[in-house]
Amino acid sequence: MRTLAEHLASWGGRPLLCVFDRPKTIALQWRKNGEVTEWNPVFAYATLELGVGVELCWPYRAQEKGSVENLVGFVKSSFFKVRRFHDEEDLRQQLEQWHGEVNQERRCRATGVIPAVRLAEEAPRLRALKVPPEELALRIPVYVGLTGTVVHDGHAYSMPPEAISMPGTLYLYADRVRIVAGRYEAMHPRKFASQEGSSLAEHRAALVAAVSGKRGKRYLKRQQLLELGEPAMRYLTEIVHRRPRHWFEEVDRLHRILQSHGAGVLRRAMEEGLKQQIFGAIYVERSLQAELSFSQGVQ
Numbered sequence: 001m002r003t004l005a006e007h008l009a010s011w012g013g014r015p016l017l018c019v020f021d022r023p024k025t026i027a028l029q030w031r032k033n034g035e036v037t038e039w040n041p042v043f044a045y046a047t048l049e050l051g052v053g054v055e056l057c058w059p060y061r062a063q064e065k066g067s068v069e070n071l072v073g074f075v076k077s078s079f080f081k082v083r084r085f086h087d088e089e090d091l092r093q094q095l096e097q098w099h100g101e102v103n104q105e106r107r108c109r110a111t112g113v114i115p116a117v118r119l120a121e122e123a124p125r126l127r128a129l130k131v132p133p134e135e136l137a138l139r140i141p142v143y144v145g146l147t148g149t150v151v152h153d154g155h156a157y158s159m160p161p162e163a164i165s166m167p168g169t170l171y172l173y174a175d176r177v178r179i180v181a182g183r184y185e186a187m188h189p190r191k192f193a194s195q196e197g198s199s200l201a202e203h204r205a206a207l208v209a210a211v212s213g214k215r216g217k218r219y220l221k222r223q224q225l226l227e228l229g230e231p232a233m234r235y236l237t238e239i240v241h242r243r244p245r246h247w248f249e250e251v252d253r254l255h256r257i258l259q260s261h262g263a264g265v266l267r268r269a270m271e272e273g274l275k276q277q278i279f280g281a282i283y284v285e286r287s288l289q290a291e292l293s294f295s296q297g298v299q
Contacts, residue, residue, distance in 0.1 A: 001046040002174060005133040008050070011119065013126030017053040027056060034058055045139045051130040078102070137171035137178065144168060144181050147223075148207050149197070152177070156197035156227070157188045161207045197227060201259050208255075218248045221255040228258075228267050235270040238279045253281035261288060 008014045020026050029038040036056065047054055079098050085091040103115045111118060142150045144163045149156040152170055157177055159168075168181030177188045177198075188198040204224050211217050225232050236254075240247045258266050269284045 001043065001050075001138060002133060002136060004052075005046075005050055005129065005131075005136050008052070008129060009133050011126060012123050013128050014050065014052050015122075015126060017055045019055045019057065021057050042138050042140065046136065049131045049136060051127070134174060137173050140170045140172060142168050142170045142179065142181075148203060149199075150179050150181075154195060155191040156199075157186065157191075158197075158199040158203035159186050160184050160203055161210045195229060199224065199227060199263065201262070205259060218251055222251045225251065225254055225258060225266075228263055228270070231267055231270045231274060234274055235279065242279060250281045254284065257281070257284055257288065 004018070008018075022030070025040055026043050027036045027038070028040055030036045034056070079095070083094060085094065105114065107114055108118070113121075140152065142152065144150055144159045144166050146164060147156075148161045148164050149158050150168065150170060151157075152172070157170075157179060159179060159181060163181040163184040166181040166184070168179055168184075171178040171180070173190065175190055177190050179186045179188070186200065186203070188200070191198055207224075208217050208220055211220050222236065225236060236247075236251070239250050243250060254266070257269075265288065266284065269287050272287060273279060273283055
């Protein structure tokens with residue numbers, strides 16, 4: 001859907017109708033007469049947001065989408081099969097040149113008109129997109145788990161502890177995530193790396209404050225540190241084994257660093273500590289002081 005929005009924006013607007021095939025990403029169920037009885041909810045919401053009219057090919061009739069299949073064959077036979085590429089950059093350069101030829105110079109065999117000329121003729125009929133591509137959000141139903149997080153595509157995003165166990169909606173943008181559950185709302189940068197998540201400092205603090213008892217708070221702080229990923233797991237494991245009677249003090253100090261400097265800074269410090277085999281909150285604090293002093297000196 002995001003690619004479709006960018007494609008239409010590059011045209012300068014949307015046509016009256018866009019024609020689609022019937023994969024599960026578009027239509028989930030339909031009757032024998034072709035009438036769709038259940039749309040993919042993400043697709044349906046996005047087309048309404050963009051203001052795009054939808055027309056589907058008739059099921060099991062390949063000839064209805066012959067123009068699409070012919071275009072695929074044309075790209076294969078006219079570009080890929082008749083050229084050689086040294087590397088990806090060479091492919092991109094040749095593709096850009098070929099795009100200029102087939103879109104700006106060569107007449108289309110089907111219409112007898114240069115595609116760029118035809119697009120200019122059709123442009124006045126196009127209507128502006130209701131939502132620009134960068135503001136298009138796919139709407140996905142979610143649930144706030146017992147740890148105060150919403151998990152989407154393997155990535156956990158924090159929410160206020162008051163929203164625990166509430167149903168909500170995740171608005172998925174190209175570069176960010178907005179989550180709404182009742183009167184609670186959170187905005188996060190969208191994560192792509194495997195098992196990476198986003199936890200806001202105010203959510204961590206509120207969750208710790210909501211837990212009663214020192215023991216419970218410390219175990220929750222440790223859990224929040226472990227959510228930083230494998231480096232944190234290895235680093236804290238070493239601390240617990242080396243200081244079995246004082247690991248909770250280390251967790252308190254490391255958690256304060258997490259709250260003050262953020263997940264990325266603390267994760268890098270732990271990774272460096274693992275390389276040098278130096279373990280403890282005091283090492284992390286010193287490395288942060290050195291990093292901050294260096295940054296201020298550069299400025």
